[in-house]
Amino acid sequence: MKHGTDLGILRTFLCVYRSGGVAKAAVLLGLSQPAVSRHLKTLEGIMGRPLFDRLGRGVAPTQAGVLLANQIAAHLDALEGAMDALPPPSATAPVLLGAPSDLLSVHVLPKLTPLLARGVDVHCRIGLSPELAQTLLHDELDLVVVTKIEQAPTKQLHLRHLREEEFVLVGRAGEAPYVPETDTRRFIGYSPTMPMARRYFRTCWGIQPPAPALTVADLRTVVAAVAAGTGLSVVPRYLAQEALDDGRLSLLHTPVAPVSNSIYLATRRGREHLPQIKAAFELLCPAI
Structure with a gap:
């Protein structure tokens, strides 16, 4: 795209526009509130003007926000309709998991067999802890294995001890x-x-x-x-x-x-209760 905007950000904007609030849009989209706010900030940076006025209990679109919504709504709705008409590739969305290669093969994958047996696909990405943590914060992964020595941004993450x-x-x-x-x-x-x-x-x-x-x-x-x-x-x-x-x-x-x-399994804070993420935590980090 000419302005570098992706459809996910536009979809987030339109959901906030229609629902009237960041929190409501986050629930509808299955994202965290910080992720929705970050999408809006990115789009406003691209547009060069505010798209919403922040109110006490929600948001109200500015004139620029109304204009943008009118321009994109029909197109995004048509794309959503086309996607909804496609048969789903599987009954559940895959779990996107990132970890250093040695930890993944020795301490993670052997414990995930029950999750796969339930029909949940797991797609893995190999990398270093700091890079994976940032990827998680950008909502490109569901779970990552991080280490304390990597100085993970713990305030934004839900962490559970995996092993020493x-x-x-x-x-x-x-x-x-x-x-x-x-x-x-x-x-x-x-x-x-x-x-x-x-x-x-x-x-x-x-x-x-x-x-x-x-x-x-x-x-x-x-x-x-x-x-x-x-x-x-x-x-x-x-x-x-x-x-x-x-x-x-x-x-x-x-x-x-x-x-x-210390090694931890991490997800973005607020997503730890989602069924598949919760199941992965229970398998990898069972309560003692």
């Missing part, structure tokens, strides 16, 4: 213990910022880790690279344990207390 992960400093089998003051060996990171290594080094020694010589956004590949002698890394124990047990990796440091991090 312990971090270990590892090297290839036979490597000498790590000495932070003098060690010059290279590091491998999950990302350039190396949040796991930063947590580990700050907790154990009160310093920052060396910058990574190699980064790869897949922790299994990181573990394989360490076992091949490419460098050292701080990784979750559950991914390194098999290689530690069979002698391909060595622990290079034993902290006084385990260094761990």
Whole structure:
């Protein structure tokens, strides 16, 4: 579109126009109130003028809002009618889930079999926690797995504890213990910022880790690279344990207390009671 406006934003505008309020439109559209407000703000930015006057118990369209509604209403209604005439692809909408690849395969997907057995489709997206959290806030995902160290915007999210992960400093089998003051060996990171290594080094020694010589956004590949002698890394124990047990990796440091991090399942606040999202929470994070 010439102005960069998508149909979803126009649909939100028209629903607010017809219902007379952001809260009412949010219920009708199945969106959160912040999402509806954000759509209106985006459209008003594109139009360069306010489309509604905010009242105490709702909104009233401005002259520009009335004009826009008159121009688009018939077209959007025709599109809605055409879509309604199509047969639904499935009885229920899919759950859109995002997570880092290792957490998805080890701690998430194996627990979702009952959801699939109910006929609910699950579409997954792999990525880093900060990116996935932002995608969730833009209503492009229903659920994401986030970590505390990623500084997720918790005020906008409903979070439930998924698990704790312990971090270990590892090297290839036979490597000498790590000495932070003098060690010059290279590091491998999950990302350039190396949040796991930063947590580990700050907790154990009160310093920052060396910058990574190699980064790869897949922790299994990181573990394989360490076992091949490419460098050292701080990784979750559950991914390194098999290689530690069979002698391909060595622990290079034993902290006084385990260094761990909390992992959460998140949805946008206000959506946690939707049936399919609630079902996913119950399967992945059952109440103790």
